[in-house]
Amino acid sequence: MEGLKADRIASLTEQVFAVAGNALALGAMVTVLDGKIRIKHLPIVK
DSSP, X not given: OTTOOHHHXXXXXXXXXXXXXXXXXXXXXXXXXXXEEEEEOSSOOO
């Protein structure tokens, strides 16, 4: 997200880790867009 001040980025980062921290620790990929958090568990297989 462009144009955010450092305190807002820090707050968003804390929120993402609160929601997706365990998944990240297990190697997941996380995307954050417009208040939505998507978690993709790796490896991604079709």
